[in-house]
Amino acid sequence: MKNSQLNRLCETPMPEVQDWTACLKTIGDYQDKARFSLLFEHFSPRVKAFLIKGGHLNEEKAEELVQETMIKVWRRSSTFSPAQASASTWIYTIARNTRIDCFRKQSRENLESLSADDIYDSSYEDDSHYSSLVQIRRNDHIDQQLKELPQEQSEVLRMMYLQGMSGQQISDSLGLPLGTVKSRIRLAIAKLKIGFASTYKPD
Numbered sequence: 001m002k003n004s005q006l007n008r009l010c011e012t013p014m015p016e017v018q019d020w021t022a023c024l025k026t027i028g029d030y031q032d033k034a035r036f037s038l039l040f041e042h043f044s045p046r047v048k049a050f051l052i053k054g055g056h057l058n059e060e061k062a063e064e065l066v067q068e069t070m071i072k073v074w075r076r077s078s079t080f081s082p083a084q085a086s087a088s089t090w091i092y093t094i095a096r097n098t099r100i101d102c103f104r105k106q107s108r109e110n111l112e113s114l115s116a117d118d119i120y121d122s123s124y125e126d127d128s129h130y131s132s133l134v135q136i137r138r139n140d141h142i143d144q145q146l147k148e149l150p151q152e153q154s155e156v157l158r159m160m161y162l163q164g165m166s167g168q169q170i171s172d173s174l175g176l177p178l179g180t181v182k183s184r185i186r187l188a189i190a191k192l193k194i195g196f197a198s199t200y201k202p203d
Helices: 003-009 020-030 033-053 059-079 087-110 133-145 151-161 168-173 178-199
Strands: none
Touching: 003 151, 020 033, 020 059, 020 087, 033 059, 033 168, 059 087, 087 151, 133 151, 133 178, 151 168, 151 178
16 A cells, blocks of 8 residues: 555544554454544554654654554554554554664664664564564563673664664764774674574564
């Protein structure tokens, strides 16, 4: 579904829906465009606020990511399971992952030798029958692994992948040579890979 189609879905006012989880399930089961219009109208401003609150996004970029998020919601609605997560949890998880993907791209453009895919296993993205609860548990695992890294390594990794900062921005912020920042990130990623391989098994 293109952006113009998404926008047209929201042109006709419709009554408020109380149970968004049931609404999303119906959308997934029947590709119900009318209900998706309601879902879009309700969640798009909330998703925008959520994305902006995360930092490092201007209004224009946030709007772009809202459209991208809602397109994913429409396309992946058939994989949504109310038994695993509520509609809001599922949608905000997709929004957060979309923002992370945006930061990944920015990081790759500024530090081509590193990839966020070294941390986030792309084989378990939302395109499959994927539970947002699994993503939450996986993120908790990543957070635990970060805590086990030396402080100077976890610091630069968090700044790059959680705050969306480029290598040069980290270098400027910490007053470190860019080469030192790159070295710390490489070491941290290598240690995370070892930790994931030894302890993490996806559900």
